[in-house]
Amino acid sequence: MSRVMTVARKEFRSYFQSPIAYIFITVFLALTQWLFFRGFFLIGQATMRDYFGTVPVVFFLFVPAITMRLWAEEKKLGTLELLLTFPVKDWELVMGKFLAAFAFLAATILLTLPLAITVSALGDPDNGAMLGGYLGCLLLGGAYLAIGLWISGLTQNQIIAFILTAVTCFGLYIIGDPLVLSSVPKALVPFFANLSMSYHFESIGRGVLDSRDLIYYLSIIGFFLFLNVRSVESRQWS
Amino acid sequence: MIEVRNLTKRFGPTVAVNNVSFDVPSGEVVGFLGPNGAGKTTTMRVLTCYLPADSGTVKVSGYDTFEQPLEVRRRIGYLPESAPLYLDMGVIEYLEFAAGMRGILPAERGRRIRQMIDVCGLGPMLRKDVGHLSKGYRQRVGLAATLLHDPEVLVLDEPTSGLDPNQIIEIRDLIKEIGREKTVILSTHILPEVEATCSRVLIINDGRIVASGTTEELTRLAAGRSTTQVTIKAAADSIEPRLRTLPGVESLHLLDRPKPGIASYEVVADASQEIAEDIFRLAVESGWILTELRSSHLSLEQVFLQLTMGDKRS
Numbered sequence: 001m002s003r004v005m006t007v008a009r010k011e012f013r014s015y016f017q018s019p020i021a022y023i024f025i026t027v028f029l030a031l032t033q034w035l036f037f038r039g040f041f042l043i044g045q046a047t048m049r050d051y052f053g054t055v056p057v058v059f060f061l062f063v064p065a066i067t068m069r070l071w072a073e074e075k076k077l078g079t080l081e082l083l084l085t086f087p088v089k090d091w092e093l094v095m096g097k098f099l100a101a102f103a104f105l106a107a108t109i110l111l112t113l114p115l116a117i118t119v120s121a122l123g124d125p126d127n128g129a130m131l132g133g134y135l136g137c138l139l140l141g142g143a144y145l146a147i148g149l150w151i152s153g154l155t156q157n158q159i160i161a162f163i164l165t166a167v168t169c170f171g172l173y174i175i176g177d178p179l180v181l182s183s184v185p186k187a188l189v190p191f192f193a194n195l196s197m198s199y200h201f202e203s204i205g206r207g208v209l210d211s212r213d214l215i216y217y218l219s220i221i222g223f224f225l226f227l228n229v230r231s232v233e234s235r236q237w238s
Numbered sequence: 239m240i241e242v243r244n245l246t247k248r249f250g251p252t253v254a255v256n257n258v259s260f261d262v263p264s265g266e267v268v269g270f271l272g273p274n275g276a277g278k279t280t281t282m283r284v285l286t287c288y289l290p291a292d293s294g295t296v297k298v299s300g301y302d303t304f305e306q307p308l309e310v311r312r313r314i315g316y317l318p319e320s321a322p323l324y325l326d327m328g329v330i331e332y333l334e335f336a337a338g339m340r341g342i343l344p345a346e347r348g349r350r351i352r353q354m355i356d357v358c359g360l361g362p363m364l365r366k367d368v369g370h371l372s373k374g375y376r377q378r379v380g381l382a383a384t385l386l387h388d389p390e391v392l393v394l395d396e397p398t399s400g401l402d403p404n405q406i407i408e409i410r411d412l413i414k415e416i417g418r419e420k421t422v423i424l425s426t427h428i429l430p431e432v433e434a435t436c437s438r439v440l441i442i443n444d445g446r447i448v449a450s451g452t453t454e455e456l457t458r459l460a461a462g463r464s465t466t467q468v469t470i471k472a473a474a475d476s477i478e479p480r481l482r483t484l485p486g487v488e489s490l491h492l493l494d495r496p497k498p499g500i501a502s503y504e505v506v507a508d509a510s511q512e513i514a515e516d517i518f519r520l521a522v523e524s525g526w527i528l529t530e531l532r533s534s535h536l537s538l539e540q541v542f543l544q545l546t547m548g549d550k551r552s
Contacts, residue, residue, distance in 0.1 A: 006338035010324075017326045078322030082383075085286045085318075086339040087311040235289060 007096025046123020067148025128207030325369030
């Protein structure tokens with residue numbers, strides 16, 4: 001377990017050793033808050049529902065930026081060989097990297113708390129929905145991170161990792177979109193909806209904690225971390 | 239200490255390591271010598287549990303690399319080729335990371351790191367980022383990290399490649415120093431390096447071990463033979479077969495054809511034969527014109543060349 005933390009610490013620190021972390025946090029906060037406040041005073045309701053509505057879309061672009069380097073850079077620098085010859089189990093490496101990325105994303109989301117406080121000060125928002133929204137962000141972000149981490153392990157090119165991750169996350173999100181659901185056969189609608197990230201995200205965002213949504217996100221995370229461990233094990237590095 | 243039996247590793251259709259077996263007893267510095275692409279790195283990667291073998295077994299300190307990879311990795315310090323490092327880390331930070339990954343107890347870490355900084359002469363560079371260090375210092379940082387946990391076996395892949403001559407001498411001395419207490423395998427394609435640092439040599443070519451022994455043994459192997467360079471002016475196709483029929487000739491390489499009708503060869507023969515005289519007589523009998531005839535004894539370098547390039551040149 002201490003090795004998981006060693007890896008996680010190293011990855012987490014390396015975000016802040018380059019400008020990536022600062023640019024990421026600044027742009028993320030500026031973009032999402034601008035998108036939110038554009039409509040906030042027009043609608044005149046003390047709710048963060050619109051804010052959480054923009055997050056999944058912004059995540060398509062931002063989460064791949066967090067994960068793209070995690071394995072790809074190790075391969076490019078050749079440090080993967082160091083990492084894999086330490087007395088460490090493959091899952092410990094995968095877990096360490098995932099935790100670092102998740103901690104970074106969680107820290108970014110935490111920085112939107114002033115927004116929640118502002119909204120609370122201006123009116124009387126539904127606290128359940130707000131908590132649900134935050135939980136949804138963390139779970140959705142975690143699922144995207146697990147996908148991105150796995151994809152980063154399939155290439156040594158960070159740009160490829162970025163684009164493939166964005167496309168995959170977008171695909172998993174869009175299949176729950178009403179537009180898509182209306183064009184698939186009726187019998188498949190529940191299947192697509194349940195498989196999509198958006199369906200579960202909206203469900204949690206209503207402030208009702210349903211175990212199915214939790215299980216959905218945790219299994220997506222678990223599944224892709226498992227795929228990642230397998231790809232590390234097989235050393236199928238292109 | 240290290241036991242390799244019938245190791246084979248393929249990458250698709252190419253066989254990188256072909257049925258290789260060798261032993262490295264404890265406390266020896268063994269040089270793994272071979273041209274680029276001979277299978278040195280692949281063998282080392284199997285030894286360090288980075289790649290699995292296709293067949294055969296590798297044991298380090300009695301632990302099988304396939305069955306108990308963590309035990310093997312615990313006992314090995316591995317420096318991959320060109321010493322990859324995290325360039326955005328500081329020197330101390332990197333050593334602390336490596337110590338953490340090695341599972342060195344936090345109470346021990348500071349002492350071990352200070353010790354390795356001394357051994358590897360990193361003192362003046364402690365405040366720098368790894369990315370700002372010269373190649374030689376990066377190599378030392380890598381070496382310091384591989385020594386942190388006091389490994390029983392040290393595996394170094396081309397530890398001196400890309401260094402300037404002064405740095406090469408420093409790193410070699412360091413390896414010799416370390417080799418007094420530990421088992422070391424180092425790979426190289428530079429011959430003098432082996433003569434300078436290793437007590438034993440394994441020569442590998444096309445994935446096979448073609449010779450092994452102490453440097454003295456290999457030189458003795460060479461001493462039994464002589465090489466003669468001869469340049470002959472005659473119809474080309476008649477020269478080679480007739481030279482081969484001379485008694486004691488072991489191999490014959492065409493060195494050069496400076497002009498049509500002129501060819502120079504390198505003849506390797508048993509040293510007990512007066513091969514130069516025989517060549518002279520043969521030339522007279524056949525009516526060839528000899529423009530050069532020079533004999534010498536085989537050096538370790540030529541043994542190496544012969545073993546690793548023989549097929550391609552003849």
